Amino acid sequence: MEKDLFRKVYKQVSGLALKDCPPSSLSGLLHGYLSVYSMVRVYPWLEDEYGSLWDIHDRIREIARVIQELLKDRDLPVDTRAGYVVDLMDAYLLYSDMKFLDTALDAAYEILIPKGSDKMVLPCRTPNICRLLCNCYYFTGEDECGMLAKNLVTEALGISRKFSHEELWDWWGAICFYEDVVGAMELSLEEQISLEEERVRLTTCVKQRKDEMIERFMGSAGEDLGALANVFKILAKRNFYEYNELNGKAFR
Template identity: 60%
Template sequence: MEKGLFHELYKRSCELEMGRCPSPALSGFLHGYLSVYSMVRVYPWLEESFGETYEIHERVREIARFIEPLAGNKNLPADVRAGYVVDLMDAYQLYSDLNFLNTALDAAYDILTPWGSDKIVLPCRTPNICRLLCNCYYFTGEMEDGVLAGSLISEALGSIRDLGRQGSMVWWDAFCFYEDVVGAMELPEPERVRLAEERVRLAVSVKQEEEEMIERFVLSTRDDLELFGRVFCILARREFATNDKLYGRKE
């Protein structure tokens, strides 16, 4: 059923006018298409099902164009704006347009160094800010960004059990992102061990939360575009993982 649902949603997503989607929905669609692009690039025969890589590439570019002004919108709360900046940086890794990267970095340091300060001042201590710091570290190599991201990870690990399921879930991507971009070896030994333990524990919660989200969408009228985008992103990632299992080991 899941495979059929994803193909149905992919076809429907291709017909959507992204400019008419609510802003919070754009991130889910962007990352869903990034997964599809990567999958088709690795397994080109899947173009029969998902279209040519160029078409998917252009869809990512289109969505990024709608995210770009959101990343630069100083009227948005810092945490929300940081999420859009990270989206733009993620899009850059596929669509290597320096304008995207420059816009994203300008917005990032506008968020992190307010009032013309020459020092980073964190506006809040959220997963989006942590991911933003990780991306700044990746693109600029500034050690301070990596160190500050690590401090947020350590803080989150210290209170993660008190946050409840929903509270801990929002840190999942930040934990994975930090480990992939900065590297868990930058953390002190106790936090390194704790991060590994929490990732194992949270993986179960993440899977359960995703299943509930998919079920909620299936049972709904399917008109909620933000939920559509999130489910599309989840299923695209799973579709890529499924094809990896089917074909990856043969190469």
Template identity: 25%
Template sequence: MHKTLDKLYAGIGEAGTGRSGVGELCALAALSANLYTLVCVAPWLDEEYGSAGELRRRIRKVAAALVCRLERETDDLERVRGVNALFVLSNTAAEYEQKMLDLAEPVLGRYEAGRLTAEAALFEAEVCRMMCNCYCLVQDEALAADARTIISGWTAVSPSGTEGLPVGVALARCEAAAAYADYTGDERFRAVRSAGDYGTEEPETICRMLELHLRCGAVSDAEALCDRIEQDAATGTDRTSQVYRLAAKAACELLRIKDAGFSE
């Protein structure tokens, strides 16, 4: 596994330079965070995945690459997705918290001014999640209020907030609502949720669904996804799909190890 991981991280380059795009770096962020958590819980796996210290170094390498890439990113949607991934990494690499906030600020300014360059529904969901992530760091009530306004708009249309939406938009809304509930303690919007199986085998979607189920305590749904991952016929052979598949498998391994302590 070490050789596989080395190969996947090789494209990052030194000092945050390299060929990796935002999508691949987001996948590497998910993999890095999941492996770090896994090894912290099960340190006997360090021979397979690397020590906690080695994984922290990988996290910082991915974070540096994301910052470098996002500083020159002109697409607002890609920028927001990258900022949200950087937030996940900042949980371990705290020195990137301020950089994450700095990168978020201009996008929030354009959002408030109504100057959106990305597809509106997906961007709104991703930026709502970014607001929640920023709120988690700075406790600015204005951010929570803006996120609450957005989510209230979703639930005003349908109780689930996701009915009839494309997979990507529905999943992004679920992630934003879960972040809002986690960081504000306001449970009213836990109702914004997926209707269940999206019927997709795309590794990124499965990985994100799995993490969402775990975040919301839907362990049986997470276990069902893990069963699908175990039977995965390796759909998607590009680097990003490979990384998301490994990230999902790491989350499943963590679930199995901690299974006795999980309950819905």
């Protein structure tokens, strides 16, 4: 059933003109297409269904260019700017356009280092800032970025039971991103056991949240482009995972 829904959603997002999409939908669209690109790259026969790698690549570049333009607005809320920076960095990992990376890194350090200072100061303690620090660590190797990201993840895990559904969704993505980019945290055995228990709980909660989002979307007219983008992102990743399981591969 989800495969049929994904085909329908993919057809819908493929027909979208980006100028008609609200900025809040661009991250979901970008990451959905990144998953589709990875899926088609690993399983080339899927080009017949989802289009050529070049076409998908071109769509990702198109979205990234829109995000790059949005990033020029320095009056945006800092958390919103941080999200755009992370999106550009994610696009760079595929597209390898140094302009994207240079723009993103310049904006990242504008966010993290106040004007006239040479020290990093976190402007807020959000999932986007955590992901921003992780990407800065990945691209520059600055240990301070990794340590600051670790502090945010530790704080988030400590209060995760107080999160709203939306906060849980956002922080879970940041926590997984931290582990992918920076690595597993060095913890005592007791802390490792506690973390694993929390991971199981969070995984269940986040899956439930995603399922609810899909159900709401299916019951709607499909005109909410923000919801469409989020469902596209969820289903694209699930489809990729499913193909990996069927073919005995394990990619994150």
